[in-house]
Amino acid sequence: MLIAGFPAGAWGTNCYLVAPAAGEECVIIDPGHQAAQGVEDAVRKHRLKPVAVVLTHGHIDHVASVVPVCGAHDVPAWIHPEDRYMMTDPEKALGLSVGQQLMGDLTVGEPDDVKELSDGAVLELAGMEFSVAHAPGHTKGSVTFRMPEQADIPPVFFSGDLLFAGSIGRTDLPGGDHAEILRSLARVCLPLDDSTVVLSGHGPQTTIGRERATNPFLREVAAGLGDGVRAAPRRGM
Numbered sequence: 615m616l617i618a619g620f621p622a623g624a625w626g627t628n629c630y631l632v633a634p635a636a637g638e639e640c641v642i643i644d645p646g647h648q649a650a651q652g653v654e655d656a657v658r659k660h661r662l663k664p665v666a667v668v669l670t671h672g673h674i675d676h677v678a679s680v681v682p683v684c685g686a687h688d689v690p691a692w693i694h695p696e697d698r699y700m701m702t703d704p705e706k707a708l709g710l711s712v713g714q715q716l717m718g719d720l721t722v723g724e725p726d727d728v729k730e731l732s733d734g735a736v737l738e739l740a741g742m743e744f745s746v747a748h749a750p751g752h753t754k755g756s757v758t759f760r761m762p763e764q765a766d767i768p769p770v771f772f773s774g775d776l777l778f779a780g781s782i783g784r785t786d787l788p789g790g791d792h793a794e795i796l797r798s799l800a801r802v803c804l805p806l807d808d809s810t811v812v813l814s815g816h817g818p819q820t821t822i823g824r825e826r827a828t829n830p831f832l833r834e835v836a837a838g839l840g841d842g843v844r845a846a847p848r849r850g851m
Contacts, residue, residue: 615742615767616640618656619813623647625675628815630772632742632761637661639740642689643668643759643772644815645679653683666739667691668731670774670815671756672700672707673787684725692737694748695730696789697755707753708787731757747802749776751795752783758802760810768809771822777803777812779820782831800835 616638619630622645629649633640640662645653657664664687669677672693680691680701693701700707701724731737733748737759745760752775759772775783776798785792808823825832 615761615764615770616660617770617813618660620649620652620656621816622649622652623675623678626816627675628813628817629653629679630813631656631660631662631664632740633660633662634741639663639665641666641668641739641742641744642683644670644676644774645683646676647674647678649679650682650686653679654686663687664689666737667725668737668739668744668759669693669697670758670772670776671753672697673753673775674700674704674708676774676815677701681723681725684727690727690729691725692729692731694732694755694757696750697753698724698728698730700753701728707789733757749774749795749798749802750789751785751791751793751798752776753787754789756783756798760806763809768811769807771803771806771810771812773803773812773814775815777825777829777832778814778817779812779825780829781817782829783815796831796835799832803832804836 616633616635619628622629627646629645630643631640642664666689667684684691731746735746737744747758749756749758761770763769785795806822810822812820
């Protein structure tokens with residue numbers, strides 16, 4: 615399996631291209647702010663053919679390049695229905711004015727083909743399987759994508775802004791809810807095998823085992839004391 619990832623834009627949002635191997639079809643995850651050129655560079659480098667864009671949630675730092683990327687490759691975008699409005703109204707999603715000085719050139723809107731994600735769905739794209747889990751708390755429509763273990767490759771978990779190395783997503787923006795994100799951590803993350811590789815929306819790669827042992831939020835949730843940890847260090851948007 616090939617996973618090509620890079621941080622993009624003002625918030626260093628991780629964008630991923632996932633394919634069975636170089637020279638094959640691929641899925642693009644979270645083409646955010648200023649990610650379009652990075653996507654094209656990776657497509658050329660690895661000789662990939664995009665077939666879909668999938669989005670962990672609707673914040674502009676994760677979806678800002680969805681229109682140009684989908685348009686360039688004539689592919690659909692998948693997003694949870696509760697976050698779909700954010701593609702056309704990012705300021706409402708943030709509760710503040712985005713501002714062109716901060717965001718730079720921005721194409722707001724939906725691509726031509728939008729498909730909606732649901733909890734428990736299994737997407738079969740580019741010859742690969744992505745299991746969808748609705749994981750609200752950072753936003754109402756946050757989701758994660760899990761790929762099963764393959765031969766000598768451990769399971770891969772695209773956590774979006776639910777779980778980071780050492781932290782979790784912020785919950786102080788519209789639609790955020792601290793208690794809800796703790797419930798999502800318990801339901802979605804705790805059952806995963808320790809070997810599961812976590813590729814998050816911001817920051818470095820980690821594993822479920824490492825986070826179970828060291829992440830204060832996941833440790834508190836596992837101990838049934840989730841309300842004891844209140845504020846996450848802020849990453850992204």
